[in-house]
Amino acid sequence: MIHRGGCACGGVRFVVYGDLAPVGACHCESCRRWSGYYWAAMEIPRRRFKLTVAGALVWWRSSAAAARGFCSRCGSSLLFDETNSPWIEISPGAFDEPTGETTTAHIFCAEAGDYYRLDDGAPRYPGFEPRG
Template sequence: MTEPRSGGCQCGAVRYRIEGPLTRAHICHCRMCQKASGNYFLPLANVQRADFIVTRGRIAWFHASDIARRGFCRECGTPLVYDGLSSPHLNVTLGSLDRPSAVEPARQLGVESKMPWFARLDALPGERTDEGFAPDELTAIASSSRQHPDRDTDRWPPKP
C-alpha cells in the first residue's frame, strides 16, 4: 500500500489527501499549462480519481476546453489539479504537495513550448530566499504570513 500524501493550496482553504500511487510524474511545457500556472512549466502526476480526497474546502473549476478543466483554490488561486474529463485519473500539481521534492518528474511533455534557455539555468548565480531581507523584515514576514504550513492542520487560519 502506498503511504498517503497530503497537499493543498497556499492559503489552506483547500486541502487534499492522496491514498494511492502517483504515476507518470512529468513536467508539462505546453502553452496551456504555462498560462494556467503563470509559469514556464507545470509539474504534474497522475492519481486515480478515487484516490484523491479533498479533506478541507472545495475545489473551484475553470473549464479550459470541452474536454478538460482545471481545479484551483477560489480564495488564493493556487492551481491544484488538471482533469481530462474522459480520463480515469486526475493530474495533481506537484508543487501543491506538502513534500513536492518526494516526487521526481520522469519525463517532459509539450517540449515544443519549452524555454530555449533552460539548459543555462544551473550556471546562473543563486541565493537563498532569506538573503534579500533584513532580520526585522524576516520577522515581520514570518509573523504575518498567511501561507499554510506544509502539513495538515485542524483549522486554518489559526485563531489567536
C-alpha cells in the same frame, strides 16, 4: 499510506491514498499561462484522490475535454481533470511533505517558454508522450 496536500492558503486540502507517481512536466501554452512558468503533475487514479477541504476550489474549463482546478483565494494551481478519465492530475508542489518522486518526462516542449533550460536528463517530447 496517506499523502496530504493543498493550496498555499489552506482553502483547498486533499489526500491521496497509497503511492504517489512520477512527475510529468507540460510546456504547452495553456499550462505555461495557467502556472506562470510551466506546469507539472502526478497522474493519480481518481478513486485514490479525495478533497477534504474544497470551499475555495474553482474550476476553469480550459478545453472541451478538460478543466483546471485552482484556489479562488490564493490562486494556487492544483488540479487537471480530463473528462471521462480514470486519472486526476495533481500539482506535485501542492503536497505537504517531500514526495520522493522525480520528473520523468517533459511534454509539449515545442511550445516551451524561452526563459528556462531543460537539463534534468528526463526525456523531452515535442507533443504528447508516446504511449506504449
